[in-house]
Amino acid sequence: MSKPAETSPPLVSVLMVSHYTARLARRALDHLAAQEYRDFEVVLVENGVGDADWAWAEIARRSFPITVVPPDENLGFAAGANLAARHARGHWLALLHPDAFPDPDWLSSLMGAAARYPAGTAFGSVQVNAAEPGLLDGIGECWSPLGLAWRGGHGAPVDTAPGVLASGRDRGVLAPCAAAALWARADFEALGGFAERYFCDMEDVDLALRHRLRGGRCVTVAAARVRHVGGGTATRHDPFRLGMERRGALWTAVRTTPAAWFWPLLPVQVAVHAVMLGRAARHGAFRSAWQGLREGVAALPGPDGVWAERRAIQATRTAPLGALARAVTWNPLRRLRHTAKTWPVEVEAAQSRRAAVE
Known part of the structure; x- marks a missing residue:
């Protein structure tokens, strides 16, 4: 160094x-x-x-x-x-x-x-x-x-x-x-x-x-x-990148989604993963995306797993759900066009x- x-x-x-x-x-x-x-x-x-x-x-x-x-x-x-x-x-x-x-x-x-x-x-x-x-x-x-x-x-x-x-x-x-x-x-x-x-x-x-x-x-x-x-x-459809994307998407949802949203939306999240696997298949990257998702699931349990990290992260939450809800994007169709979500901020x-x- x-x-x-x-x-x-x-x-x-x-x-x-x-x-x-x-x-x-x-x-x-x-x-x-x-x-x-x-x-x-x-x-x-x-x-x-x-x-x-x-x-x-x-x-x-x-x-x-x-x-x-x-x-x-x-x-x-x-x-x-x-x-x-x-x-x-x-x-x-x-x-x-x-x-x-x-x-x-x-x-x-x-x-x-x-x-x-x-x-x-x-x-x-x-x-x-x-x-x-x-x-x-x-x-x-x-x-x-x-x-x-x-x-x-x-x-x-x-x-x-x-x-x-x-x-x-x-x-x-x-x-x-x-x-x-x-x-x-x-x-x-x-x-x-x-x-x-x-x-x-x-x-x-x-x-x-x-x-x-x-x-x-x-x-x-x-x-x-x-x-x-x-x-x-x-590079958007690179197999390695798509594998990391599927794994990261799962971990981010598990780690950071408040419980009030996580459990009701869980079936929808499963459906979204299925849709994204199909998208990867269209670009010849199904195996990489599937492997990334499998690795993500395998890392969930255990004392050092993602689920344990979720409990620690959620314990630190001080922001009200309303403020979080206004910052995230609820319409998944916005992903198709990479639509931005911004809002005015006070200085x-x-x-x-x-x-x-x-």
Whole structure:
């Protein structure tokens, strides 16, 4: 592991998790070098075994501190991000995928939002499709208690997208996409970070739902924009991804759905899984999706199983059901068009929060 020279801790730690994505990650680092906001470091976890040489070479050529952490195995995104967070020195954790290229005012926009909103707020970015800049990659994650999750606004035209873009104002969302998000370190650590059993896919939705169960909220910052390569049609039907999606969908529903919804909706969730398995079959990925679902079910029982995690998570809930109900999406047909759900948010400046970002 390589560490930066000892200096005063930066306010923001940008966490990146790479897996044989050196070309994209270098481009992301170039965009970080052009940031207007300068009080940050980068903590980069290279999951590609033996592929960290490129990252070490970046240390001398960058104007910002970089810590490189090679775990010698592929931890996946969830555990990789947690590992990066443990090496971070900042009070704020900015998650940035190697294939997300931020505008020069990305960090300054996020930190400006951090000064405007009270403690307990997590922030997301407007993600534009890097290959087709006229289309959105997403403006926040959506989730239905029926067992579905999707990136809101994916594929919608940028100039006609509703909510955050049409108004030019920040909007409330269920969850920020982990491709480009900002979390207070205190909130991230209080939640235990990402659930590492997920490996990848839906870990950001699970984190945000646990945050909401404790009374937190999530906001997409209209001025914070990145161009994101991921999430395109070329990878949506990848067998591995579909397997992780089915497994993650089951775990998220079990872990985070309040009992008042979980039991009445259980038959519908079973039907949704059947429909999604059929969808995977149409794309030649039934075996992977079925295997992911089987792994998800197998992890439910036991003292360290997902059901035990559910009991612990639900015991922390302080948010009223009404507030949660307004944040989730109940109509499963919105998943077909990746329809976004956003709502107006009040700006509540707080002196303690403002002092923390100056």
